[in-house]
Amino acid sequence: MKKGQYKSIAAQIMDDYGSYLDGEALPGERELAEKYGVKRSTIQYALGKMAEQELVYRRRGAGTFIRKKNSSIMNISDAAVQGTKGISALVRSYGIKVNTVVLVSGTITGNRFLENKLQLQEGEPIFALHRVRYSNEKPLAVEYTYIPKELFPDIDKMDFREVSLYEYMESRGHLPDRYDKRLRVVKLFPKEARYLELPVDDPAFSFELIGVDKERHPVEYTESFLRCDKAEFRFTTRI
Amino acid sequence: MRKRILFKEEEIAREIILLIENARLKEGDRLPAERQLAEEFGVQRDTVRCALEILLKKGELVKVPRQGYYVAPRKIALNIKDFSSVRKDVADIGKKYKATVLSFERVSLDSEQSEIAGLPEGTICYQVLRLRCDDDKPISVEKSYLPADHAPGLTKADVLSKPSSSVLKQKYGINLGSAQQKITQVYAAELEAALLKISRNEPLIRYEGIVYDKKGRVVEFFDNFIRIDCIEFRIRDFA
Numbered sequence: 001m002k003k004g005q006y007k008s009i010a011a012q013i014m015d016d017y018g019s020y021l022d023g024e025a026l027p028g029e030r031e032l033a034e035k036y037g038v039k040r041s042t043i044q045y046a047l048g049k050m051a052e053q054e055l056v057y058r059r060r061g062a063g064t065f066i067r068k069k070n071s072s073i074m075n076i077s078d079a080a081v082q083g084t085k086g087i088s089a090l091v092r093s094y095g096i097k098v099n100t101v102v103l104v105s106g107t108i109t110g111n112r113f114l115e116n117k118l119q120l121q122e123g124e125p126i127f128a129l130h131r132v133r134y135s136n137e138k139p140l141a142v143e144y145t146y147i148p149k150e151l152f153p154d155i156d157k158m159d160f161r162e163v164s165l166y167e168y169m170e171s172r173g174h175l176p177d178r179y180d181k182r183l184r185v186v187k188l189f190p191k192e193a194r195y196l197e198l199p200v201d202d203p204a205f206s207f208e209l210i211g212v213d214k215e216r217h218p219v220e221y222t223e224s225f226l227r228c229d230k231a232e233f234r235f236t237t238r239i
Numbered sequence: 240m241r242k243r244i245l246f247k248e249e250e251i252a253r254e255i256i257l258l259i260e261n262a263r264l265k266e267g268d269r270l271p272a273e274r275q276l277a278e279e280f281g282v283q284r285d286t287v288r289c290a291l292e293i294l295l296k297k298g299e300l301v302k303v304p305r306q307g308y309y310v311a312p313r314k315i316a317l318n319i320k321d322f323s324s325v326r327k328d329v330a331d332i333g334k335k336y337k338a339t340v341l342s343f344e345r346v347s348l349d350s351e352q353s354e355i356a357g358l359p360e361g362t363i364c365y366q367v368l369r370l371r372c373d374d375d376k377p378i379s380v381e382k383s384y385l386p387a388d389h390a391p392g393l394t395k396a397d398v399l400s401k402p403s404s405s406v407l408k409q410k411y412g413i414n415l416g417s418a419q420q421k422i423t424q425v426y427a428a429e430l431e432a433a434l435l436k437i438s439r440n441e442p443l444i445r446y447e448g449i450v451y452d453k454k455g456r457v458v459e460f461f462d463n464f465i466r467i468d469c470i471e472f473r474i475r476d477f478a
């Protein structure tokens with residue numbers, strides 16, 4: 001098996017069968033191996049990994065079944081509580097295809113609210129990036145992100161449909177390292193409802209976060225809205 | 240033509256949020272009249288009205304008919320990095336956050352409860368139903384379960400004025416180790432709707448957790464339903 005091949009197989013399986021209902025059976029291993037043109041051992045390995053990620057479950061002698069409860073609901077504690085992973089990396093780790101639509105991006109100045117959040121002087125330029133994130137072609141989140149342009153002079157040359165924002169920020173030496181996050185449940189406004197393909201006033205998770213780099217400089221301010229049916233937050237605290 | 244990045248009414252709304260966050264406007268303060276705000280921000284009255292609508296919906300303001308807009312009561316921020324403060328009854332959050340014990344029963348866990356807690360079905364637990372209020376406003380309803388093995392002879396009087404975890408510590412000398420927690424969004428069923436004085440099927444925050452002692456034994460698990468307009472979770476990993 002080629003290194004990492006199971007990942008693309010897992011992603012293909014999720015593409016093809018991810019919309020199955022909870023408990024529905026996947027085709028047999030042999031059939032899947034034929035369908036994707038790989039060895040049966042690769043399929044077995046991919047299914048094993050998917051079972052570890054709780055995307056499917058396996059019953060001896062019966063086969064492999066879609067586990068909907070956990071696969072459609074992502075545990076985003078990694079991104080939300082501890083980690084520095086972006087949404088796209090996290091979603092991909094679930095074997096789910098993610099893509100991004102950039103609604104608008106560009107430089108703004110003179111917004112006191114954002115200057116305050118990013119601890120900038122009056123008039124310092126801020127790069128705005130408004131995105132909708134899709135997992136398996138379904139809207140997952142709307143994100144309004146603001147970045148101090150001073151630290152990222154070439155940011156407006158990047159195509160954030162293709163480039164991960166966090167990979168870019170890391171390459172410039174200012175990856176968010178720690179966060180101050182606020183999580184609420186809100187009723188959706190018409191604009192965000194439209195992006196998330198939900199009725200107005202349906203609930204959504206709303207995040208407001210400030211990310212600081214290793215030197216504790218604010219490098220990101222984001223407001224985001226996440227579909228409640230796609231995410232849950234898990235975290236462990238020491239007492 | 241370049242796409243507009245920030246809409247004027249959203250900018251005005253954020254300016255007002257900034258005034259609230261900087262305590263230039265305080266809880267219960269009345270906002271200046273629309274006309275005056277329009278002059279101060281140098282925009283049309285329509286724009287101000289849209290901004291106020293946004294803030295109403297965000298729960299930052301409340302509207303009193305024929306009087307005007309007031310700064311809404313601040314949300315109670317629960318810092319999930321600090322478990323004991325999250326569940327304190329009269330917390331150091333500048334609010335009278337009071338718990339009433341509605342019922343105290345000895346129950347044996349059904350299959351669903353036992354699966355959630357990772358305890359055998361039929362385990363005997365004390366079940367405490369608590370309603371938490373801010374003054375007279377109901378905020379959350381919580382079911383807390385304490386396995387009787389670790390809290391023999393627990394009485395209603397023990398839990399009347401203290402959260403379950405403090406009782407375990409103080410009466411039984413149990414050293415708490417960690418808590419696994421989860422936040423999701425649900426809709427109010429009959430019981431929650433009645434106790435929280437909201438309509439059925441209104442969105443709620445569900446906050447569940449399992450508390451382990453230092454030896455890794457489950458000493459409590461809880462299931463908390465919280466009104467979305469009163470609470471925000473704060474996750475802050477830098478000072």
